[in-house]
Amino acid sequence: MTVKAIQSDVITDIQKGEIPVHVAVIMDGNGRWAQERGMPRVFGHQQGAESVREIVETAAKLGVKILTLFAFSDENWGRPKMEVKALMKLLDTYVLQERAKLKKENVRFQAIGALDQLPEKTLAAVLRTQQELSHCTGLTLNIALSYGGRNEILTACKKLAKKAQAGIISPQDITPQIFEEHLWTSGLPDPDLLIRTSGEQRISNFLLWQIAYTELWFTPVYWPEFRKEHFYEGIKAFQSRKRRYGLLAET
Numbered sequence: 001m002t003v004k005a006i007q008s009d010v011i012t013d014i015q016k017g018e019i020p021v022h023v024a025v026i027m028d029g030n031g032r033w034a035q036e037r038g039m040p041r042v043f044g045h046q047q048g049a050e051s052v053r054e055i056v057e058t059a060a061k062l063g064v065k066i067l068t069l070f071a072f073s074d075e076n077w078g079r080p081k082m083e084v085k086a087l088m089k090l091l092d093t094y095v096l097q098e099r100a101k102l103k104k105e106n107v108r109f110q111a112i113g114a115l116d117q118l119p120e121k122t123l124a125a126v127l128r129t130q131q132e133l134s135h136c137t138g139l140t141l142n143i144a145l146s147y148g149g150r151n152e153i154l155t156a157c158k159k160l161a162k163k164a165q166a167g168i169i170s171p172q173d174i175t176p177q178i179f180e181e182h183l184w185t186s187g188l189p190d191p192d193l194l195i196r197t198s199g200e201q202r203i204s205n206f207l208l209w210q211i212a213y214t215e216l217w218f219t220p221v222y223w224p225e226f227r228k229e230h231f232y233e234g235i236k237a238f239q240s241r242k243r244r245y246g247l248l249a250e251t
């Protein structure tokens with residue numbers, strides 16, 4: 001049996017179970033991975049971009065509809081200038097180099113976060129890719145950039161407060177659904193599964209509103225080493241969970 005055939009068997013097997021519609025990932029451990037190898041942190045980010053390529057491809061093959069990747073937090077601006085610059089460059093390169101491939105694979109691309117904080121060049125590359133792939137109907141690759149969950153919630157509150165002040169909406173009309181329409185993730189369903197790599201077991205200000213009922217899966221694997229086999233493992237863990245959304249289990 002060829003490697004490709006074995007791989008396709010694994011995929012068919014996983015597809016017998018429920019495939020999460022939306023998977024979110026906190027890609028952590030790039031710096032530690034590099035430092036443990038006596039390399040600069042930036043090397044870890046470069047290898048991390050390879051993992052992004054493999055996981056986007058794997059998610060699409062499995063039939064995941066939305067993949068949200070935490071690529072840069074609003075706190076990450078406080079890292080050394082050189083690291084921030086390198087991360088922005090990696091993003092520029094990724095969106096420019098992958099655009100044609102993503103288009104061919106019918107991947108829709110979108111970015112969420114305080115995008116106005118991005119350097120002009122990065123923002124232009126992100127927006128152009130978003131626009132060019134907007135008609136694609138396969139996997140949605142949603143990249144969180146300059147993202148913070150609290151900032152997202154505050155931004156939504158401000159938008160709603162302005163509307164209330166202008167008499168466009170009444171405070172009593174603000175339902176969870178209306179609130180969600182004002183988040184950066186508007187239009188996307190909540191994640192079914194959240195993966196965090198590198199052994200840390202916290203949320204770090206990611207999708208705070210959206211993960212109310214999300215299944216969490218933590219793996220000790222550093223992001224630069226995260227490969228399709230690890231992604232399969234996460235999906236299988238999800239398939240073994242029983243989601244009750246605060247209700248009783250069916251008998």
Ligand code: FPP
Nearest residue numbers: 027028029030031032045048049071090094
């Ligand atoms: C966390 O590791 C990772 C980041 C802050 C950046 C994630 C970026 C990439 C994976 C590469 C580029 C992204 C795309 C979409 C092409 P860390 O640096 O906090 O690691 P540490 O906790 O070990 O220090």
